[in-house]
Amino acid sequence: MTACRLLLQLFLPLSAVFALAACGPQEITVQVQGADAPGQTKVVFLAGPDSHGPGAHEHRAGSELLAAALRDRSPMVQTVNVYGGWPEDESIFEGLDALVMYCDGGKRHLINDHLDSFNRMLDAGVGVVALHYCVEVPRGSASADAMLRATGGYFETDWSVNPHWLANFTALPDHPVTTGIKPFALQDEWYFNMRFREQQVTYILSAVAPASTMQRGNGPHSGNDAVRKLVAEGAPQVTAWAYNRPGGGRGFGYTGGHFHANWQHDDARNLVLNAIEWVASE
Numbered sequence: 001m002t003a004c005r006l007l008l009q010l011f012l013p014l015s016a017v018f019a020l021a022a023c024g025p026q027e028i029t030v031q032v033q034g035a036d037a038p039g040q041t042k043v044v045f046l047a048g049p050d051s052h053g054p055g056a057h058e059h060r061a062g063s064e065l066l067a068a069a070l071r072d073r074s075p076m077v078q079t080v081n082v083y084g085g086w087p088e089d090e091s092i093f094e095g096l097d098a099l100v101m102y103c104d105g106g107k108r109h110l111i112n113d114h115l116d117s118f119n120r121m122l123d124a125g126v127g128v129v130a131l132h133y134c135v136e137v138p139r140g141s142a143s144a145d146a147m148l149r150a151t152g153g154y155f156e157t158d159w160s161v162n163p164h165w166l167a168n169f170t171a172l173p174d175h176p177v178t179t180g181i182k183p184f185a186l187q188d189e190w191y192f193n194m195r196f197r198e199q200q201v202t203y204i205l206s207a208v209a210p211a212s213t214m215q216r217g218n219g220p221h222s223g224n225d226a227v228r229k230l231v232a233e234g235a236p237q238v239t240a241w242a243y244n245r246p247g248g249g250r251g252f253g254y255t256g257g258h259f260h261a262n263w264q265h266d267d268a269r270n271l272v273l274n275a276i277e278w279v280a281s282e
Helices: 003-021 059-073 115-123 142-151 225-232 260-264 266-280
Strands: 029-034 041-047 077-083 098-102 127-131 165-169 184-188 201-208 236-244 250-254
Touching: 029 059, 041 059, 041 266, 059 077, 059 098, 059 260, 059 266, 098 266, 115 142, 127 142, 127 266, 142 250, 165 201, 184 260, 184 266, 201 266, 236 266, 250 266, 260 266
Parallel strands: 041 077, 041 098, 098 127, 127 250
Antiparallel strands: 029 077, 165 184, 201 236, 236 250
């Protein structure tokens, strides 16, 4: 991806946020781009409505940027960008290799009302990437079971936390997702203390969280005694992970992605692009 094209993808969508906000509820739209030929890799980006002010939780603009970068990497990639919610016509999922979800989580998560469809994708071995708030689903719910099955981990309220902090990733594991990626530091809303499956999970990004991440009181997203103990002990906190699903299929979770401008960081962006290619190649 050229520098000029990346800058356009990063910053031009911000000017449209005000106009979108004035138009009421977002219509669900579908955009198909790239290869349509035998042997193609098909990736669906499921982007929920933008939920914050300009520059944060820009699910549509972030998905557009990542989809364009993915197509630039390979002429045999077809991307399908779904904006605003779950598509009414689920035929777009036919022949799917990977589903990338970038949406609000918790009670607003897009899979909550579509678990039958989501689980059918998992049964078929479709790879799943969950970005930022999308890693959170209601604790103890069928959605939590599905997310654990899909990616091997999720944000569990009253266990996981969502502070803003500068994470310094000083070392990376040897894994296809980290190919060409150098250690880096980045300010973001890095969630941590995820609830993980016990096996087949590889921690991709880990950093020691500073004491400032525990400045807030205890709450569903802000803190609890267990995570306070881990931070006080200086235990590395996992912010991205890869998962090999038993029986076939792969998953990846990335808790960064709050700030749209962070997609201009080469290592952060390319790590996520590597992950999309990895989950799609099973």
